[in-house]
Amino acid sequence: MLPKNRIFLLIIGSAASLAGIFAILNLDIDSPSTPDDGQRSLMLYCAASNRAVMESIAADYENEFGRKIDIQYGPSQTLLSSMEVTGSGDLFLPADDSYLEMASQKRLIAEELPIAQMQAVVAVKRNNPKSIEQLKDLLRDDVRVVLASPDTAAIGKVVQQTMSGDDQWESITSTATALRTTVNEVANDVTIGAADAGIVYDAVLHTYDDLQYVELPELADAASQISIGVIATTDQPQAALHFARYVSAQDRGLKRYAEFGFRTQRGDVWSDVPELVIFAGSMLRPAIEETIETFEQREGVKVNRVYNGCGILVAQMKAGQHPDAYFACDSEFMNQVQDLFLEPVPVSQNELVILVQKGNPKKIKTLKDLARSDLRVGIGHEKQCAMGWITQNTFREGGIQKEVMSNVTVQSPTGDMLVNQLLAGSLDTAVAYLSNAAGAAESLDAIRIQGIPCSIAIQPWAVAEESKYPELAGRLFQQICSQSSQDTFAAEGFQWQIETSAPTQR
Amino acid sequence: MSAISALFVLLIVLLLVADILFTSFSDFAEALAKPEIQVAFRLTLLTCTAAAILSIWVATPLGYLLSRYRFPGRWFIDTLVDIPIVLPPLVLGLSLLILFHLSIGGWELEAWLRDRVGFPVTYRWPAVVLAQFSVACAFAVRTMRVTFDQIDPRAEDVARTLGCTRAQAFLQIAIPQAWRGMIAATTIAWARALGEFGPILVFAGATRMRTEVLSTTVFLELSIGQLDAAVAVSLLMVAMAVFVLLVLRVLGTGLTA
Numbered sequence: 001m002l003p004k005n006r007i008f009l010l011i012i013g014s015a016a017s018l019a020g021i022f023a024i025l026n027l028d029i030d031s032p033s034t035p036d037d038g039q040r041s042l043m044l045y046c047a048a049s050n051r052a053v054m055e056s057i058a059a060d061y062e063n064e065f066g067r068k069i070d071i072q073y074g075p076s077q078t079l080l081s082s083m084e085v086t087g088s089g090d091l092f093l094p095a096d097d098s099y100l101e102m103a104s105q106k107r108l109i110a111e112e113l114p115i116a117q118m119q120a121v122v123a124v125k126r127n128n129p130k131s132i133e134q135l136k137d138l139l140r141d142d143v144r145v146v147l148a149s150p151d152t153a154a155i156g157k158v159v160q161q162t163m164s165g166d167d168q169w170e171s172i173t174s175t176a177t178a179l180r181t182t183v184n185e186v187a188n189d190v191t192i193g194a195a196d197a198g199i200v201y202d203a204v205l206h207t208y209d210d211l212q213y214v215e216l217p218e219l220a221d222a223a224s225q226i227s228i229g230v231i232a233t234t235d236q237p238q239a240a241l242h243f244a245r246y247v248s249a250q251d252r253g254l255k256r257y258a259e260f261g262f263r264t265q266r267g268d269v270w271s272d273v274p275e276l277v278i279f280a281g282s283m284l285r286p287a288i289e290e291t292i293e294t295f296e297q298r299e300g301v302k303v304n305r306v307y308n309g310c311g312i313l314v315a316q317m318k319a320g321q322h323p324d325a326y327f328a329c330d331s332e333f334m335n336q337v338q339d340l341f342l343e344p345v346p347v348s349q350n351e352l353v354i355l356v357q358k359g360n361p362k363k364i365k366t367l368k369d370l371a372r373s374d375l376r377v378g379i380g381h382e383k384q385c386a387m388g389w390i391t392q393n394t395f396r397e398g399g400i401q402k403e404v405m406s407n408v409t410v411q412s413p414t415g416d417m418l419v420n421q422l423l424a425g426s427l428d429t430a431v432a433y434l435s436n437a438a439g440a441a442e443s444l445d446a447i448r449i450q451g452i453p454c455s456i457a458i459q460p461w462a463v464a465e466e467s468k469y470p471e472l473a474g475r476l477f478q479q480i481c482s483q484s485s486q487d488t489f490a491a492e493g494f495q496w497q498i499e500t501s502a503p504t505q506r
Numbered sequence: 507m508s509a510i511s512a513l514f515v516l517l518i519v520l521l522l523v524a525d526i527l528f529t530s531f532s533d534f535a536e537a538l539a540k541p542e543i544q545v546a547f548r549l550t551l552l553t554c555t556a557a558a559i560l561s562i563w564v565a566t567p568l569g570y571l572l573s574r575y576r577f578p579g580r581w582f583i584d585t586l587v588d589i590p591i592v593l594p595p596l597v598l599g600l601s602l603l604i605l606f607h608l609s610i611g612g613w614e615l616e617a618w619l620r621d622r623v624g625f626p627v628t629y630r631w632p633a634v635v636l637a638q639f640s641v642a643c644a645f646a647v648r649t650m651r652v653t654f655d656q657i658d659p660r661a662e663d664v665a666r667t668l669g670c671t672r673a674q675a676f677l678q679i680a681i682p683q684a685w686r687g688m689i690a691a692t693t694i695a696w697a698r699a700l701g702e703f704g705p706i707l708v709f710a711g712a713t714r715m716r717t718e719v720l721s722t723t724v725f726l727e728l729s730i731g732q733l734d735a736a737v738a739v740s741l742l743m744v745a746m747a748v749f750v751l752l753v754l755r756v757l758g759t760g761l762t763a
Contacts, residue, residue, distance in 0.1 A: 007677055014559050021556045025549075025631045043629075048712075048729030055714070072629065072711040073726055081600070082708065086607050086616075086628060184729050191733060208731040 040236060041068040042243055043088065045079040047095040049184060050226070052207055053260040054093065057253045061246055065272075069243065075182065076154070083108055089231050090240040093247075095183075096154040096224035109229040111241065111475060113248040116262035118201035120159050120222035121213035123190045128214060130196050135168065135218040138197060139175050146186050146195040147172065149179040154224055159199055162222040187211065206261030226262070238300035246270065248471065269468040275302040276469055276476065279317070281329030281386060282307040282414040283350060283433050284459065287492045288327065291485045295476050303476065309385030309413035324467040325476070329386035330457040341462035342470075347480070348494040352387070352394055352455040353446040355422055355430045355437055360445055362428050367394070367449055370429065371403035377410075378421055378430035384413035386457055391431050394455040419444065433457070434493035458497065522744065529737045537738035542714050543723060547742070550719040553631065554699040557638035561646040561695035562688060569650025569691075570676060574659065590644040598640055599708030603628065606709075633710035634717055638699035645698050646691040653687025654680065693754045697747055720746075 046054050051073055058069040072079070076094035080103055083089055092109065094100060096118070103109040124132055130143055138145050150156035156179070163169040173179070177195055180186050186198035191210055201224065205211050228247055234240045247253035249270035258264045268274070280288060285307045292303050306313070306323065310333035313326070317337045326341060328334040334344050356364050362375060370377050380388030388411060395401035410427060412418050415436035421427045423443055437446035449455045461480070463473045479485060486496050537543060572584055590598055606616040606628050620626040627633050661683065662675045670678070681688070703721040710717040712726060720743050727736035 007681055014563070018556060018559045021552050021559075025552055025556075025635075048726055051726060052730050070713050070716065072713045073729070074707055074712055078708060082603060082711070085600075085603050088628070182729075184731060187731055188728065188733065191731065204731070 039067045040239070041070045042090045042236070042239055043070045043072065044091040044093060044243075045083060045089055046071045046073055046093045047076045047079070048073045049095050049182075049204060050093055053256050053262070054247075056260075057247055057256050060252070060256070061243060065242075067239065067243070077152075080108075083231060087233050090234040090236060091244060092229040092231055093226070094229075095226075096158075097227040098154055098157065098224075100227055100229045103229060108232055110232040110234075110237070111230040111244070111478075112227045113230075113244045113471060113475075114225060114227045114265065115248050115254065115267075116203070116226045116257045116264045118155075118203045118224050118226065118262065119215070120155055120162070120199055120219045120224075121202045121205075121215050122219075123187055123198045123200045123205055123208075123211050123213055124196065125190065126210055126212055128212065132197055132214055135172070135216055138172055143197055144177045144195045145172065145175065146178050146180055146189045146198040147176045148183050148186050148199065149181055152181040153183055155183045155199065155201055155222075158222045158224050159219065162219060168218060203260065203262040237298050241299050242272075245274075245472070266470070268471045271468075273301060274469050274472055275304055276325070276473055277304045277306065277323040278325050278327065278473075278476070279306045279308075279313045279323040280327040281310045281313070281333075281459070282416060283329055283387065283435050284327055285416075286435065286439055287348070287489045287494060288480055288485070290488065291479050291482075292476070295479050299472070299475070301472065309381065309387075311381065311384040311386070311389070312413055322464055322466060324469055325461065325463045325473040327459065327461045327480075329459060330390060331460055332389060333386045334460045334462060340466070341464055344460035344462035345477075346458050346460045346497045348459045348489050348497050350433045350435050350457050350459060350494050352390060352431055352449055352457070353434045353437055354449065355419065355432050356428075356445050356447060357422065358443055358445055360447070364429055364447060366447075367398045367404075367452075368400055370407060370431075371400055373407070375407050375428045376426070377404060377407040378418045378427040379408055379411055380415065380418070380432070381411040381413050385415075387415055387431075387433060388413075390455065390457050394431075394449065394452050397452050397454055438491070438493035459494075522741075525737050525741055525744075529734055529741065533734040534738045534741065537735040538742060540735075542718065543720075543735075543739060543742075545715050546718045546720050546723050549631065549634070549717075550700065550721075551746075553634045553638055553719065554696050556635050557642050557699040558646075558692050558696040560635070560639050561643040561699075562650075562692050564643050565646035565650040565691055565695075566681070566684070566688060567676075568647050569652075570654050570680060572647075572651045573654035587644055587647045590641050591648070595641065595702070595704030596708060599637060599705030602633075602637060602640065602705060602709040628709065629711045629713065629717060631710075631717060634706055634719060637705035637709050638702045640705065641702055642695035642699040646695040649691040649694055650684070650687055653684050653691070656687075657683050689754055689757060693751060696750055696754075700743060700747060700750075 054071060058071060062068055076099045079092065079094065080099055083092060083103065084106060092100065092103060097112065100109055100112050122132055122138065124130065132138065132143065137143060147159070148156035150160040160169050163172065180189065183200050183204050187200050187204055187208055189195040190198045191208055199219070200213070202213055205213050228244050230237065230240045230244055245268065248267045250267040252270045254264040254267045278292070289305070292305060296303050310329045314333055314336050317323070317340060322340060326334065326337070331346070334341070354364060354367070354370070356362060364370070379391045382388040382392050392401065395404055410418070410421060415432040418427070418430040418432050419436050419440050422430050423440065434446060437444055461477055463470050467473055481498060489496055568587065572580065607614060616626065616628050625632070627636065657680065662679050665675045665679050666672070701721060703725065706717070706719060706722060707725070712718055712722040720739055723739045724736050727739065
C-alpha cells in the first residue's frame, strides 16, 4: 500500500516527466518553419527504394545551396495517399512513374522530370550457382522463383505486361514459389535463401552485395522510368523545381543515380539559373509571351526570347547562333535548319488574310482586287520571313503575282510592321496573318483568302539537338501546349494542331 | 500441455538466437554508430515514454469507470476503447491523417493547429506520440479495467461510509490497491508503443532525423537490402524492451515474483 502523499507525488512526477519529455522533443527536432539562414526546407515524398541515392543527392544539394530537404520515405502507394489526404509537400519521387501518372490524373502533380530507367532482370546469388541463363531455367523444378505481385509492385505490372503475350506469365507464376508485395521483398528472399531467383529491377541490387543479376532476352522490354514530380499544391514551386532540376541534371543528381546502379539518360546540364534561348517568329509573340513569363516565374529560370522574321532567324542560325528551341512561322523555315533540331512538332496553324482599314473603304473583296492600280499594297519580305514566302506562293497559285507585285510598295520582315503602316495610313491594304489582324481588330478588318490551300502556314516547335537544357525546353513546350495557352492561341487567331493535350518532347 | 507452452518459449529463444547469429558484433556496432539510428533511438525512448504516461493517465480513470459504474451506453464505450486493438494499424494511421486534414465547412484541424495554435502535428513528433498513444492506450485501458474488476470494492465502500467522497475513495483507496495493475498497464503501453509502426508511417511519416523511430528504421533498412543493419536495430529494440520490462518489474514486485 502506497502512502497517501505518494499518490500526489506520482501524479506530479509523471506530469513533470511528460512536460520534460515534450520540452526535449520540441528542442531536439529542428523545425522547418524557422531555419537558420531563412531558407525553408522542401518536403520530398520518396519511395523507400530510392533512399540511399536520394540521401546522397540531398546532402550534396544542402552543401551547395544550404537548403534542407525533408525526405519522407514509404511505399509509393502510401505516399501517394498521404499526398492526396494532406495536400501538403513539395515533391514526389515514387518507385516508378506509373504512380506519377496516377497522381497526375488526380491533378496532384504539376511537372514531371525524368531521372532514370530500371531494367527488369533476374536476381541470383553471387556466381549464379543455379546457372540461370534464360527464361526456361526459371521453370526448372530445382529453381525456386519469387515474383513481385502485379497488384502491389510496379515491377510486377511491367513484367506481367511484357510476358502476357505468349503465356509466359502464366507459366512462370504457376511455378513461382510466391508473389511478394514489393521488389525489395523479392531481393531479400534471394539474399536469405528463401528463393533461388527473383525478378527485380537492376538498380535495386546495388545495395545487395551477395546478389548479382542475369539479363534475360524475354525481359528486354520490361523496363520502368523513374521521374520526380512537382506537387501541384506546393507553395514554393521555384524552390521545388530548383531541386528537381538538380536531381535530374546530368552533372549533378544523375551522376549519383548512375553511381547507385541506375541507367540514366541524358539530362539537362546543371545551372543555378539556366537561361534558355528561344527563337520564335514574330507572329507568335502575342500567343506565347505571357506563357513564357509565367514559366520564368514558376521555374526560376530565364528565357531569352528572340522574335523576328523566320528568314532572319534562319540566317542567324546558319551563321552559328543556336537557340535551345525554335518556334517557326512555317514548316519551310524549320526544314531549312532541320539538322540542328530534334523532331519538330506542328503546333498551330495561321492563315494569310487581306488586311484593310476598318469598314473596307477601298471595297477589296478578293486577292485579284490587289492588282487594281489605285492600291498601295504591303506584304512580307519573301526571304526574311515565312509570311512573305507564303504570300509569294499564294500569289503564284492565284495567278496574279506579276500584277500585284507592281502595286507592292513595302516588303516587311514582320506582320506587325505591316499592321503599323496600315494604321498609319501609308498603306491601303496588306497581306498578313490572321493573328496580326487579331491584334488590331478595332482598327482593321480581315478578308479571308478563298480556295488557295498554300495560304495557310503551319507553325512547328523543335528543341535543339545540342541544347544544354532539352528537358527545360520540353517543359516550356508543355506549358505552351497547356489549355490556357491554347485558349490564348485561339484568341489570337491561330488554330490548334496538336490532338493530345500535352505531348512529350523528347 | 506444458510441452506446447515450452515450445513457445523455445520459439522466442530461437528467434533471438537466429538474429544474433545472422549479424556480427562489428555489424551491430557499425549500425548503432550511425547518427540517424542514434537520433531514432533517442526519439523512440522519449515518445514511447510520453505515450505510456499519457496512456496510464487516461486508462486509470477510464478503467475505473468501466469497472465500477453501470450506466447507459457503458457497453458502447467499452466497445469503442477496444477498436484500436482490433483494427489493422494502417487503418488507424490513415484515419488519423484524415481526421487532421478533413475540411469541414472550410475548417481543418491541422491548419487550425498550425496557424492559430502554432503547434503543427502531422509529420512532426506530436504525430508520433499520438499514433503510439492511440494504440497503447487501448491496451492500458483493458489492463486497468481488469485490474479494478479484480479488486474487491468493499474497502472503497467502507471509506465512503466513513465520510470520503467518491474522488477521495478513488485516489486514496482504489489507486493504492491498483498499483500493480498500473505498473503492468504502463509496461504494456510502453512496449506496445515501441512496436508501433503502421500508424507512424502513415501519420507521422518516416523522415530521418525527425520522425524516424526504430521500427521505421528497420523498415527502411529492409527497403534497401541492408539486412545487417535491420537485424542490428531489431536486436537493439529487443534489448530496450527487455531492459524496460525488467526495470518496471523490479519497481513493481522485485525479481522474486
